Amino acid sequence: MPNPQSDLALAVDNLSLSLSGKPILKQLVLELSRGESLCLLGPSGCGKTTVLKCIAGLLTPDTGSIVVNGRLVAGKQSIPPQQRNIGFIFQDYALFPHMTVAENIGYGLSKLSKSDKAYRINECLQLVDLAGFGDRYPHQLSGGQQQRVALARALAPKPSVLLMDEPFSNIDAQLKRQMMAELKSIFKKANVSCIFVTHAKGEAFAFADKIAVMLEGNIAQFGRPMQLINQPASVAVAEFMECGNVLTAEQAKVLFPRLELTQTGSWLFKPEWIDIDSTEYGVRVKNIEQIFNGREYFVDITIDNDQLQSVKMVSQHLLTVGAIEKLVFRYNNTPYLIKE
Numbered sequence: 001m002p003n004p005q006s007d008l009a010l011a012v013d014n015l016s017l018s019l020s021g022k023p024i025l026k027q028l029v030l031e032l033s034r035g036e037s038l039c040l041l042g043p044s045g046c047g048k049t050t051v052l053k054c055i056a057g058l059l060t061p062d063t064g065s066i067v068v069n070g071r072l073v074a075g076k077q078s079i080p081p082q083q084r085n086i087g088f089i090f091q092d093y094a095l096f097p098h099m100t101v102a103e104n105i106g107y108g109l110s111k112l113s114k115s116d117k118a119y120r121i122n123e124c125l126q127l128v129d130l131a132g133f134g135d136r137y138p139h140q141l142s143g144g145q146q147q148r149v150a151l152a153r154a155l156a157p158k159p160s161v162l163l164m165d166e167p168f169s170n171i172d173a174q175l176k177r178q179m180m181a182e183l184k185s186i187f188k189k190a191n192v193s194c195i196f197v198t199h200a201k202g203e204a205f206a207f208a209d210k211i212a213v214m215l216e217g218n219i220a221q222f223g224r225p226m227q228l229i230n231q232p233a234s235v236a237v238a239e240f241m242e243c244g245n246v247l248t249a250e251q252a253k254v255l256f257p258r259l260e261l262t263q264t265g266s267w268l269f270k271p272e273w274i275d276i277d278s279t280e281y282g283v284r285v286k287n288i289e290q291i292f293n294g295r296e297y298f299v300d301i302t303i304d305n306d307q308l309q310s311v312k313m314v315s316q317h318l319l320t321v322g323a324i325e326k327l328v329f330r331y332n333n334t335p336y337l338i339k340e
């Protein structure tokens, strides 16, 4: 039975949905704690938007249940979207162009008296740092300001959960950083429980308290960002998250001949766990590619070996391609066994 006292803002259980005869969501389980920002992260087409639509009530799942703030909204009973107390921010913010900022924010507040409505609009304008902008129209605002109005409009009815679909995808990198920082501080101030969807790992790391990695209609792993990147639950997660080198015991032996990995499975060697020495013996190098990110080089070394073709590592220095013929590899951290 749903428990209204639980500290969960949202609980999705066993959610399945087929569209046009194709299974899109497969017994999906997801939980959101109050005041937390959860990122639903996955490749294009894995079903992220479909999950949001089911939570919002725009799609009806075939099986499973959705509980918002202790109340069952989908499952044995179905509550219509407008009664679910869920805020939704679409990718393009979708402000009403013919309404002022104040009218946009007040749109979902029709149940309030005139004075309560004006008070709440003012409160929300202050929350998003737009006090004094109430009489403007959307076209008189910058992109960042429009996004904050969309946020104020979604937060005005005090939703139990806020859903955001690719909220940062159309924004240039500099503004994105600033907007993420602003949003994060607004969310913490207002104790907002939020799920946002993206396929961009950088956005998830920068914004989310927790990440749910979604692959092919299911949650492949749920956890804190550091946990996902250091302890992936499967090879598929490790590959999607680009955690680093995923090697079998035999492949690891190519790089580290003295290493005994007795358990069978795949082992993660993160790029920053690997060091190299250029020597006269060791593994023969075929090619080195390196990309500088402003702080360090991401290095991709192609080696001359049948079992293992390439190794990823990071370096503080530019490696001299051509001058390096053979390498000895060392690891400076215990490899992680990916248990499947």
Ligand SMILES: Nc1ncnc2c1ncn2[C@@H]1O[C@H](COP(=O)(O)OP(=O)(O)OP(=O)(O)O)[C@@H](O)[C@H]1O
Binding pocket: 019, 020, 024, 042, 043, 044, 045, 046, 047, 048, 049, 050, 051, 199
């Ligand atoms: N109405 C529909 N009828 C049939 N198939 C659909 C429908 N809506 C979505 N799909 C399919 O469901 C799958 C999941 O779509 P969804 O939009 O949830 O993915 P997504 O992970 O949000 O992708 P993206 O990151 O590209 O937005 C896709 O294969 C899509 O083609």
